Amino acid sequence: MSISVKNISKSFKKVNAVNDVSFEVKEGELFGLIGPDGAGKTTIFRILTTLLFADKGAVTIAGFDVVDDYKEIRNNVGYMPGKFSLYQDLTVEENLEFFATIFGTTIEENYELIKDIYIQIEPFKKRRAGKLSGGMKQKLALCCALIHKPKVLFLDEPTTGVDPVSRKEFWEMLKRLQQKGITILVSTPYMDEAALCDRIALIQGGKILQIDTPQEIIKHYPKKIYDVSADNMYHLIKSLKSFEHNYSVYPFGEFVHYTDNRANFNPQELQQYLETKNHQNIKIEITKTTIEDTFMELAK
C-alpha cells in the first residue's frame, strides 16, 4: 500500500497553509513529515485522511482517491489526530473496546499487534483515560488507532508535549510496528526523531524543503560544522556573530555550531580571535551535521 500525494495546495482565508506539496510513501515505510508548528503538517494529514478537500492536486491512499473513494479509505486506515483525543471519561479498556467495535473487530482478534504497547498500560485498564499521564495517553491512542490492523497508519504529532523518555519509547514501538508491515506516516516538530525514519520530508511554511533519507539529507549539507564552546555561552555567541566571516552561528546544547563562509577556513584563526575577546576554555572541533542544521539552512 502506498500513499501518493501530487501537487496539493490548500488555503484558509488569506493564509496559504499548504503550497504545492508532493511526495510518495512506499508500502511498509516509516515516513516522517518534519517541521515546526504552522508548517502545514496537520492540514496535510487532514487532506490525506479525507477530512478536508485540497484546493488543488490529487491524493491516493492504497490506490483509493481521497475525494471519490473516501469511504474505502475511512474504513481502512488508522488515524491519531494531533489534539490528542480519546474519551476522557471512559476507561482504558472501554476506549479500546469502543474503537474495536466501531471498526468491526474485537480486542482479542488483533491483540498480537498491540500487545507490546498495551502491556505497559494494562495495569491501568480500569482507570479513566483523562487520569492517565501524557505518555500513557499516547500509548492508549496508538493502541486504539491500531486495533483494527490498518494497512496505513497516520500519526499527527504523536509525541508533542511529551517527555523525552516517553518519546523514545514511542518511537521504539513504531519501529517494531513497521516490521509487521504497516505503512506509517508520522509528523513531528522534533528534529532528532527525524533520524529514526526511513525517509523524511522537511516542511516549513506550507512548502517542502527537501525529501530524502535522513542520511542523504545530511550528506548534502554544503558546509563543515564546528562545535565551539567556551565558559560563557552568551558572550561566545555574541563574539562569534561579530566575527566577520561567519556564515551561521547557532547554539546547540552545550556547543555552538559555527560555519564559516569561506571554503578554506582555518579553525586556528577563530581560536585566536576568541582569545582576543577574553574567552576561557575555548574548544573548537568538527562535528557531525544533524537534520536540525540542515533544516535551518534550508529554511533560511
Added chain:
Amino acid sequence: MKNNNVIKVENLTKAFGDFTAVNSISFEVKKGEIFGFLGANGAGKTTAMKMLIGISKPTSGKAEVAGFDVFAQPEDIKKNIGYMSQKFALYDDLTVKENITFFGGIYGLSRSKIKEKRSELVAELGLGDILNELVGSLPLGWKQKLSFSIALLHNPIIVFLDEPTGGVDPITRRQFWEMIYKSANNGTTIFVTTHYMDEAEYCDRVSIMVDGKIEALDTPKKLKEAYNAHNMNEVFLKLARG
C-alpha cells in the same frame, strides 16, 4: 553577607487527597541564574510551579519567591514576577500594540512608561510593521518572542517560563534563547521548564523531578559527569527510567 537567593524552597509539598503531587522538595535559585526545571509529564513540575507563582496554596513546607512568602503574600509575588506559558500568552484578537498597552496597564506601568517600553520593543524586535496586526495572525515564533518581551515589561525580578518554545521552528527557538540570555545577563532570573533537552544545556543549573521528588540538581556539566552521559537527553533517560 547579602542573601542572593531570589527563590528559596524548603520541603514544599502539595497533596490532593491521598495523592502527593509534590513531595517535600527543597532548592534555591540565585539572582540572574537561568534555572531549568525538568521532569516527565506527571512528575509534579506544573504543580510545583503553580505554587511558586502564587496561584496554588502548598499543603506544607515553605517557599519564598522574590522575597515574599508563597502562603501569606501570593499577591505580592504576582506583582514582582513575569509569567509566560505555551498555552496562553497574548490575546489573539487584539493587535500587538493593544496587547502591549493592556499588559503594561495590568502591571501598573504609567502611560508614559508604556509608551517608552513600546518603542523599545519595536526597536528590539523589529515590530514596526506589525504593530497594528492582530496577534492571532502572527506566526508562532513571533508570538513567543513578543510574549516573552511583554512578560518583562515591568522589569520583574524573576520570569517563569512554562515550556515557552514548544512547536516553534529551530531558528526562532534559538533567537528566543538569545533573548533569555540577554535578560539573564541584565540580572533577571529565569525559571524555565522545557522538554527540549538541548535547551537544558543552556541553563546554569538544572533540576529533574521524578514522581514528585527532585532526583537531581546541578549544572549540566556535573550532571553529565555524574551519570556518565554525553548530553542532557541521556541524563534524563537514565534518571527518569529509574
Added chain:
Amino acid sequence: MKRFIGFIKKEFYHIFRDKRSLFILFGMPVAQILLFGFAITNEINNVDIAIFDKSNDVTTQEIIHKISASKFFSIKQNITNETDIETVFQKGKVHAVLVFEKDFKKNLTKTNTAKVHIITDATDPNTANSITNYISAIIGSYRQEINKDINLEYQIDTKTRMVYNPELKSVFMFVPGVMTIILMLVSAMMTSISITREKELGTMEILLVSPLKPFQVIVGKVIPYIFLSIINAVVIVLLSIFVFEMPIQGSLFLLALESVFFIITSLSLGILISTVSATQQTAMMISLMGLMLPTILLSGFIFPISSMPLILQVISNIIPAKWFILILKGIMLKGVGLFFIWKETLILIGMTLFFIALSVKKYKIRLE
C-alpha cells in the same frame, strides 16, 4: 449493527458519568414541576380584607361570618368611616374592602334588594378579579340559602363556572407548559451539546475517519436522549396525577405517542443547532436564547397568544411548542381524541420531518 450498539453504549457511559448533565436531565424537571405546582398559583388563599359594615345587623353578620369562615379570606380590619377606606388601601394592609349599606336587613326584607360594595385593590388585576369573583360567589350562595324560604319573584342568578378547571387551579395550566419546556430543553440542548462536545475535543475527527456512517453517529447520539426524555415525561405526568391530583381525561396512549413526536422534533432541532455550533458554549447559548426563550414567551405557556399583537401571533405558529401545548391541554384537560387534534398533530409531524431533513443536509462529513 454491532458498531451502532457499541456507539450507543459509549453515549450512555458519557451521560451517566457526567454529574452535571445528570442533574439537568433528572433533577431540574422534577424541581421545576414542584416549583410551578406549589409556589406559583393564581388562586387566592387567606387574602386580607376589611369590612365596613354600616348596618351591623343579623344579616350582615351572617354574611360576614360566612366569608371569614371560608379559607379564602381573612378579615383584617373593621372600618368605621369613609376616609379609612382610602387609608387602608394606601397602607397596603388589605386587598379588598367590603361595604354593607345602612339598614341592610331592613331593605332586603322590604324591597328584596340590598346593596353591597366590593372595592378591590386592582394594582394586581388578576388577584382583584379573583377576589371579586370569590366574594360574589359566597354572597350568591348566601342569597340562595335565604331564598329557599321566601316565595319571591324570579331572581336571575348569574352563574359562572370555569369549565375544565372549576377551581381555576393554575397547576393544570402549567403542567402542559412545563412538560413542553423540559422535553425541549433536555432533547434539544443536551443533544446539541453532546455532538459539539465531540467536535471540541477532537474525537469527532476520529469518528469521521472510521467505518461509522454519519447517520449512525447522529442517531446513536439521539437514542439515549429519547429514552431519558420519555422517562422525564412519565415522571412529570405521574407527579401531576399523584401530587397535584390533576386528572388525565384523555387517552394515555395518545399522550405517549404525541410526546414521542415532540421529543423527536426537539431532538432534530438539537442536531440542527449542533451543525452550526463549533463549541459547546455556542450550542448552549443558541439552545437557550434561540429556542428556549421564544418558546417560553410565544408558545402560550405563560402569556396567552390571543392577547399578543398580530405579528407575534403569526410568529408563534412556527414554534413547535405552541402546537404541542395545545395537544397536551387537549388530551390532559379536555380528554379529546385524535379527531380533535389531528390538525396540530399533523403540523408537528410536518415540522419534525422538515427539521430532520434540514439537519441531515447540513451535517458535515468533512471538517469544513
